[in-house]
Amino acid sequence: MTSEKPLIVVGNDGSDASEPALRWALDQARAVGGRVLLVRGWSMTSAPKPESMTFGHIPPIEDFEAAVLKDLQADVAPILADYADVEVEYDTNHCPPANALLEAAENADLVVVGARGRGGFRGLALGSVSDQVSRHSPVPVVIVRNGKSADTERSAEKK
Numbered sequence: 001m002t003s004e005k006p007l008i009v010v011g012n013d014g015s016d017a018s019e020p021a022l023r024w025a026l027d028q029a030r031a032v033g034g035r036v037l038l039v040r041g042w043s044m045t046s047a048p049k050p051e052s053m054t055f056g057h058i059p060p061i062e063d064f065e066a067a068v069l070k071d072l073q074a075d076v077a078p079i080l081a082d083y084a085d086v087e088v089e090y091d092t093n094h095c096p097p098a099n100a101l102l103e104a105a106e107n108a109d110l111v112v113v114g115a116r117g118r119g120g121f122r123g124l125a126l127g128s129v130s131d132q133v134s135r136h137s138p139v140p141v142v143i144v145r146n147g148k149s150a151d152t153e154r155s156a157e158k159k
Contacts, residue, residue: 005087006034009104010112011097011129013040014075017114021144022076025112026083028142035087037108040072041100042092061094068092098132105137115145 010025012018022038029036042064048071050063069092080088093100105111113130134141 006032006109007037008034008110008112009037009039009108011039011101012076017146020146021112021114022079024144026086029086037089037091037104039091039100039104040068041095041097042068065092098129101133102136105139108139110140111137112142115143
């Protein structure tokens with residue numbers, strides 16, 4: 001637990017499910033006078049290519065980290081425009097997303113995740129990251145659904 005403003009950790013992988021989770025976390029932070037830590041776990045295969053990457057040259061890890069941070073900031077900028085009064089920090093961690101969230105949770109008061117992210121199993125009500133975080137978090141976890149059921153998503157795909 002923090003001694004100052006409550007810290008709310010929220011995962012963001014850039015998926016549609018990330019937006020309602022982020023908005024929920026920001027609304028909660030605003031309500032309790034807290035702050036938000038936006039977390040994105042990443043790997044070399046999921047990170048955007050850094051500008052310094054050229055054929056035959058793999059840039060240092062710091063360049064990938066900067067590219068992930070830039071991508072995260074771009075993903076959330078339209079949402080954060082509505083929450084200028086909420087303090088927001090970023091954590092881009094070179095590890096699996098669940099591990100990044102659980103590590104950040106060690107110093108948090110609450111963790112917020114979307115029910116499903118970019119994973120490939122569309123019919124699941126709960127994704128693997130939200131499942132792992134809810135099972136292992138040292139603090140309370142809020143799982144925010146995006147308002148679409150699996151049936152709604154399948155119907156939209158058929159059109």
